[in-house]
Amino acid sequence: MGFLRHVPGARRTDPPQPAPVRKGVGVLGLHEGRTLLVGLDRCRYAYAVAGCDLDPDKIEASRKERPDLFYTADYGELLARPEVEIVAIYTPDHLHGRHVVAAFEAGKDVLCTKPLVNSMEDARRVLEAGKRTGKRLLVGQSTRFFEPFLRQRAACERGEIGAIELLDAHYIHRMDWFYRKSPWAVTETDWVFLGLSHPVDLARWYLGPIAEVHAYSYRSQLGQSVGLKGNDVYIVNLKAADGRIGRVMGHYGLEELPSARNCIELVLYGSKGTSQAQYHDMRYRHTAPDGSEVTEDPLYALRHYYFNSEVHGMHYGEFANYADAFARALLERRDLAPGLEEGLETFCVMEAVRRSAAAGHPTQLQPLLQEAGLA
Numbered sequence: 001m002g003f004l005r006h007v008p009g010a011r012r013t014d015p016p017q018p019a020p021v022r023k024g025v026g027v028l029g030l031h032e033g034r035t036l037l038v039g040l041d042r043c044r045y046a047y048a049v050a051g052c053d054l055d056p057d058k059i060e061a062s063r064k065e066r067p068d069l070f071y072t073a074d075y076g077e078l079l080a081r082p083e084v085e086i087v088a089i090y091t092p093d094h095l096h097g098r099h100v101v102a103a104f105e106a107g108k109d110v111l112c113t114k115p116l117v118n119s120m121e122d123a124r125r126v127l128e129a130g131k132r133t134g135k136r137l138l139v140g141q142s143t144r145f146f147e148p149f150l151r152q153r154a155a156c157e158r159g160e161i162g163a164i165e166l167l168d169a170h171y172i173h174r175m176d177w178f179y180r181k182s183p184w185a186v187t188e189t190d191w192v193f194l195g196l197s198h199p200v201d202l203a204r205w206y207l208g209p210i211a212e213v214h215a216y217s218y219r220s221q222l223g224q225s226v227g228l229k230g231n232d233v234y235i236v237n238l239k240a241a242d243g244r245i246g247r248v249m250g251h252y253g254l255e256e257l258p259s260a261r262n263c264i265e266l267v268l269y270g271s272k273g274t275s276q277a278q279y280h281d282m283r284y285r286h287t288a289p290d291g292s293e294v295t296e297d298p299l300y301a302l303r304h305y306y307f308n309s310e311v312h313g314m315h316y317g318e319f320a321n322y323a324d325a326f327a328r329a330l331l332e333r334r335d336l337a338p339g340l341e342e343g344l345e346t347f348c349v350m351e352a353v354r355r356s357a358a359a360g361h362p363t364q365l366q367p368l369l370q371e372a373g374l375a
């Protein structure tokens with residue numbers, strides 16, 4: 001198999017050259033997790049060793065693509081394998097807390113999909129276990145690792161956008177298909193965690209610690225028709241600790257208009273320029289120094305790497321990018337964001353959004369950070 005490695009501007013079709021020392025990854029939850037299991041082929045510093053799911057059909061589907069790996073329905077068996085050095089968790093949102101704690105206690109480092117947790121109780125348990133065991137964690141915030149968002153970040157770090165003065169992010173997507181495949185989404189979580197975790201994380205990434213949020217939320221007709229426990233329409237204003245401001249929006253029952261609004265978008269309005277990153281059309285638009293608008297569109301060039309040669313598809317490239325970056329950071333003993341504490345801080349922002357929308361007034365972050373044990 002040949003892939004284009006993620007090196008912006010570089011077109012390489014050779015399989016990646018494995019690094020001399022690599023980290024073995026065991027994946028828990030083989031629906032979205034199967035994407036990583038396959039995507040690990042693209043990595044230099046990480047490789048797939050095992051998969052685990054309660055559902056035998058999920059194991060069989062993974063076995064067809066990666067017959068060479070160890071499979072089990074018993075998480076304890078996965079944790080007992082010494083070649084599993086990183087446990088990658090893709091179980092339903094409300095199970096992440098207990099699965100992360102078990103992995104830490106088995107001496108494993110953890111890659112956990114978003115949202116890291118969806119309750120204050122789990123936030124405290126995960127923080128305590130992380131401190132007690134000293135194991136490392138990366139939250140798999142896939143959007144940060146998608147091509148246009150990587151380009152936007154690099155431009156920002158080169159100073160091309162200047163000081164960010166306003167941020168606008170959204171994740172909007174019709175989710176009837178998701179309720180059919182994952183009924184837990186109706187009763188065991190809330191879209192503030194399941195969906196809004198993408199734009200909230202983007203806001204936290206660029207604005208730094210958030211001090212206050214003011215949110216409104218609503219339950220769409222689709223949400224009502226499936227008996228949704230929480231809400232699935234959100235709009236949030238956020239104020240950072242340093243006074244900068246942003247806006248985040250989510251709607252999970254709408255009819256989409258994808259050419260006008262991609263499902264995930266981040267617009268940064270800076271003192272020197274403006275830029276927009278999109279998922280899933282892979283466009284990155286930005287202002288040139290003379291003010292003209294530039295569009296970079298690597299969708300066709302990078303579709304093999306990001307989407308398994310389709311024009312759109314699952315998350316192979318982003319998942320491979322974060323798994324490789326995490327394994328490399330572990331090997332080189334470097335920090336990589338978003339780690340455990342930043343992930344829990346972002347959970348607190350989402351929980352503040354939920355509480356603000358329920359109460360109908362702005363919510364300060366400081367008391368929630370204290371509740372979680374972070375301050």
Ligand SMILES: NC(=O)c1ccc[n+]([C@@H]2O[C@H](COP(=O)([O-])OP(=O)(O)OC[C@H]3O[C@@H](n4cnc5c(N)ncnc54)[C@H](O)[C@@H]3O)[C@@H](O)[C@H]2O)c1
Pocket residue numbers: 028029030031032033052053054055058073075090091092093095113114115140141142143181182194315
């Ligand atoms: N962009 C992204 O990063 C992205 C995209 C989609 C989903 N997700 C997240 O990934 C997670 C999983 O989502 P999904 O769509 O794959 O859900 P899903 O319901 O399709 O799959 C979850 C899988 O976990 C398995 N499972 C549950 N408990 C288990 C246990 N104790 N041991 C072994 N296997 C167990 C189930 O059998 C199922 O196959 C969620 O937290 C979701 O928010 C992230």
